[in-house]
Amino acid sequence: MPPLDLTADEVLTTTRAVRGRLDLDRPVERALIEECLRLATQAPTGRNRQRWDFVLVTDPAKRAALADLYRLGLTRPRQQVVRDGVDRGDPGRGRRITESAQYLFDHLHEVPVLLVPCIRVQGRHENASHVGQANTWGSVLPAVWQFMLAARSRGLGTAWTTPHLHYEREAAELLSIPYETVLQAALIPVAHTIGTDFRPGPRTDVDKIAHWDGWQAGGAREGLPAHSVSSAQLSSVGSSPAPRRSGRRERTRPRPWGGGRRRTPVLLPRR
Numbered sequence: 001m002p003p004l005d006l007t008a009d010e011v012l013t014t015t016r017a018v019r020g021r022l023d024l025d026r027p028v029e030r031a032l033i034e035e036c037l038r039l040a041t042q043a044p045t046g047r048n049r050q051r052w053d054f055v056l057v058t059d060p061a062k063r064a065a066l067a068d069l070y071r072l073g074l075t076r077p078r079q080q081v082v083r084d085g086v087d088r089g090d091p092g093r094g095r096r097i098t099e100s101a102q103y104l105f106d107h108l109h110e111v112p113v114l115l116v117p118c119i120r121v122q123g124r125h126e127n128a129s130h131v132g133q134a135n136t137w138g139s140v141l142p143a144v145w146q147f148m149l150a151a152r153s154r155g156l157g158t159a160w161t162t163p164h165l166h167y168e169r170e171a172a173e174l175l176s177i178p179y180e181t182v183l184q185a186a187l188i189p190v191a192h193t194i195g196t197d198f199r200p201g202p203r204t205d206v207d208k209i210a211h212w213d214g215w216q217a218g219g220a221r222e223g224l225p226a227h228s229v230s231s232a233q234l235s236s237v238g239s240s241p242a243p244r245r246s247g248r249r250e251r252t253r254p255r256p257w258g259g260g261r262r263r264t265p266v267l268l269p270r271r
């Protein structure tokens, strides 16, 4: 499929976390994924070592098991997630994200391709220091995002997720990833999108986050939370409303996000 007719700026501003508009019925061609990977691997890595690997899961049984680990990670995380107190999201948007995320929770196993980006390490100790972490994650996450941008420009939708990492060892066993020397970075569902029009997302104004010549010299001024899209940003990209899925699929599982009974995910054997 030829890339969509989007400018670089349009790709950068309209690559959304796609959940409800993932086309679960349309297979994703292997060649398209490989094209995105070729573009992704132009991303930088420390000393150009390119320690990355990309596991693409299409087997239905493996997708189902991986989706269960995702659900387990969301509903029964192994470690408590520490919040730093900074949250620039707005509450209304939070509710919309929750609804959209619920859809992904319910349907993740149906997404045609689940991508698990990985990075090789000498051993897990390599990440003990802050600089070690920065070097490791800095050498794979840019490629992951680059993959997602390339996917967007080809009519594919993606969403960054991490909860399955609470059960990384189980995922490694499932996918035969050598756990001690390969770190998983994320779990990215990949599918064609239903429609291709996406809009810029709400983001913090730049003058609230830019710190010129030092932290005190402006930026992040008292006013948190800050959010919203600037009008210039909105007007620069096509803004026709996104088509809704219009009830093609019923919600099949209870909500893990609050409100309603929780689904107990299938428990895989643990070590």
Ligand SMILES: Cc1cc2nc3c(=O)[nH]c(=O)nc-3n(C[C@H](O)[C@H](O)[C@H](O)COP(=O)(O)O)c2cc1C
Pocket: 015, 016, 017, 018, 019, 097, 100, 101, 104, 159, 160, 161, 162, 163, 201, 202
């Ligand atoms: C580190 C990280 C973890 C995320 N985890 C999840 C997740 O578990 N489930 C989910 O549906 N979206 C997840 N997201 C997607 C975010 O919710 C999304 O990027 C954010 O709301 C902005 O969405 P937008 O670009 O469509 O505005 C995650 C994103 C990041 C960067």
